[in-house]
Amino acid sequence: MATARFFVTLAGCVTLVAVGVVVGNASVRDRLIQHVQVAGWIKPITEAAAVVETKAEAAVARAIVVDEKVEAQQRHVTQYLARRYRVADDAVRVLVAAAYDTGRELGLDPLLILAVMAVESSINPLAQSPVGAQGLMQVMTRVHTDKFEPHGGEHAALDPIANIKVGSAILSDLIRRGGSVERGLQLYVGAGNLPDDGGYAARVLNERGRIAVAAAGRVDAAIVAGLRGSLSATGKPAVAQQDVAVPEPSTATQPAGKADKAV
Template sequence: MIAVLFARPDLARSLSKAIAEDEAVAPAVVAPPLSALMEAPAVKPVSAAAEEAPLTEEEKALMGTRKQQEWVTSWLAKRYRVAGDATNMLVSTAYLTAREIKLDPLLILAVMAIESGLNPFAESPMGAQGLMQVMSKVHHDKFQEMGGVQAALNPVANIRVGSLILKDYVTRGGSVEAGLKSYVGAAAFETDDGYGSKVLAEYRRLKQVSAGKKVPTFTAPSAPVLAKTTTVQAPAVASAAPAAATELAGL
């Protein structure tokens, strides 16, 4: 073959051209960058007047300081092995959403961590999707103003819808524990199989991080839930300490 191609350079050129055409027809398939998803329509744009409006005391408590957000971002990036820039976008979105709906951003981030391990493309066999494992088929109406259920894997849309669902469950349940139990789909069962305890434990760690305390990142994080419970058969677990729930801002 080599001898023929050497003797017939016209055949060699034809072969090279055919290979180049094949490569052009079959480009490599890569996942879209997270930044592209973040730019997709997800939330209503904030007016310039709203951006310049001074924060209320409640909003200041929810937003914290830039330094606190940086501490939280750095800790989550190391704990869940996510790129710093991507983690920064997720944390910023959680804080902005928290300011808008009056919910503790650290609770949002704790749910996000336990549900998906900060994986925006996570999807469970039950159909739960994205960072906060939202059941888009059940809550499809909440995605309508964001482009429909196809926006379920958009990080901004997923965080916003998941946070609204969580806030609604907490309000209706009367407590953070009850809200978390409904969020994981265990409202009709005796126990949530320890889900609430996992979220509140992560919340307490984030609370310490935001206060500037040194919290180990090498402690084994809880495995992502990646499913909304349909049945719970595990024995009842001890509920999280009431003090942890009462510290949640905005509730």
């Protein structure tokens, strides 16, 4: 028993001596304090990093879901357009992807872009009109030569991707100028100063409605609707206008006339 008390006393003395050495040695003391402080920082930093990592993983998961949804939409739209206008799937797939990319860049509804392509050229990239309109979106090349310069000049009018980009940029600008999709379409077809557009805007919006039906996975229903003309029989847009992405109107006040005509 006495021996045990001796060793306990000895251990206590050694501890006191060690503490005294640490306290008496400024360098050792500072390092010990720094170690304790760093240890205190590590926990909140680690916890914060874990939270950031969790949020990043969630964001990636959401992005994957969105990408998969967009891919599915594009696949269905491709099927519809290929069947409706009798164009090869592979060719249409490229055009659909380009319309989606361009729409994202411009803040313009890609289905509206595709609808204009369908109405204007029946998805024919080599289409040309007697008045000089060319390509998928029937852009008046001689009027918009400058817009083709970044794509290699006016000869790029028959390049499908260049035509989509230029035609979509013109359409986006006219929608902003006109203040609505319908007015923008009227300006696009060159009916800005005419009493009516001959039903052009309604045809485009009805086709946009059919494409939207296809994008939702109902390709056969969209095909049937197109063949029967059931969505265009009333002459009214098939889709509510809040479903169409409309850029904010600009402050431009220049009146639209024949010089704005894209087709």
